[in-house]
Amino acid sequence: MKYVPTIGLEIHAELKTKTKMFCDCLNIPDEIEPNKNVCPICLAEPGTLPVPNKEAIRAMIKIGLSLGGTIAERSKFDRKSYFYPDLPKGYQISQYDMPIVSGGSLKGVQIERVHLEEDTARSTHENGESLVDFNRAGLPLMELVTKPVIKTAEQAYDFARELQLLLRYLNVSDADMEKGQMRVEANISIAPKKLFGNKKLGTKVELKNINSFKAVKAAIENEIERQEALIKGGGKVIQSTRGWDEVAGKSFPQRIKEEANDYRYMPEPDIPPLDLTAKDIFDMDEIRRSIPELPDQKRIRFSEEFGLSGMELEHLITDRDLSGYFEESISELKALIQQDNSIDEESAKKTLYNYLTSDLVGLIKEQGVDVSDLKIKPEDFAELVVLIEKKEVLSRTAKDILIEMFRTGIDPHEIIDHHSLGQAEDGEVQSSIMGAISENPKAVEEYKNGKEAVIKFLVGQSMSKLRGRGNPEQLEQLLKDHLSK
Known part of the structure; x- marks a missing residue:
């Protein structure tokens, strides 16, 4: 029996703002000194109050407009409760039922929502110890959720690459996966092909720890194969979260998958709802005007203006500068x-x-x-x-x-003049030809006896005398003319 995969992506990207999401600490993801950019707010000390970062919200609107999504008139923040050492408050300020952006599409993939939240701290585990660096805690984090409409690992890879490109063109995120500035999670299920037309999907498994574009493709392909082998062997797919081990090339179980009610979402009481129609705060027309030419628009224009296509086009489009x-x-x-x-x-x-x-x-x-x-x-x-x-x-x-x-x-021109790199003068050319002929009598004799390939050797000798400043085609013709006399 053939199985059809259904894939949805959840992609996080750190936003390039000057300060963190809810405090004035500097947003420096690459800060080397641990726990340098922290304050009572991002360390969740009692009595502190969060203040939303206007530039982060503006960046979200910019992303939403570029994706063709709908910008909410009103939005709000929510508390997502779970306990982990990298979460100082015991909950994360996120968005649940009123995201800033709904809908939109990219690379033919429909988008469910794009919402704003705060990042967690960074944990490191070594020598039997766990250390937590709170420099990253509270950084503004975009989360984009696609609809479960992706059919192949290749399509998921293409979508993630295109989103990275879009974020860089908008200058809202560097989205460097190797630095953890962009993180991909995939929800994967498979169902028998005969049932697929009835929209009956299989049990989904969430894949985390996908830290490169290469891993996006490999992890999804591996999970599809794992689920197929499990079902064909008489087993059952359990809704769960698995981590991806890039070195081993396989996933490993992490935990049974939580549902939304496990997080006990509740409206964030310390932050009033956002009125995104307030023109004096968020001028939609001004934000639209600030959106540059986007990757797909540039592809079309470069194709029409310069006749580029395929990889020729992508070599340029993938780097805005x-x-x-x-x-x-x-x-x-x-x-x-x-x-x-x-x-x-x-x-x-x-x-x-x-x-x-x-x-x-x-x-x-x-x-x-x-x-x-x-x-x-x-x-x-x-x-x-x-x-x-x-x-x-x-x-x-x-x-x-x-x-x-x-x-x-x-x-x-200045370099050519200073280093004498221009084409050789006629006198120099003639001198190099005569020198090549007089210094290589054996090669000359072989040429005259019908071994025409030897002419290339004589051209090389002449070029050497000219220090590469001769025209090989011209030298070959001049040598032939001289040797035919």
């Missing part, structure tokens, strides 16, 4: 081409794309810098492309020039 640098460079390139009709625009665009996504991105990764910190100006990068297209510098030389531009920020 890189796509911006690409656009600026293309704009500068077009301006240069207007001044020189000898350059083929389509060829030049392709050259620019290739050098950007291969050589320049390679340098960025190697040196660990951000695109926003690049010393190379877009106009200088475009100028280098023009020099390549006009064959004033060769590919190998161009890469050396690019490295120097990356290091110093100097324009390509």
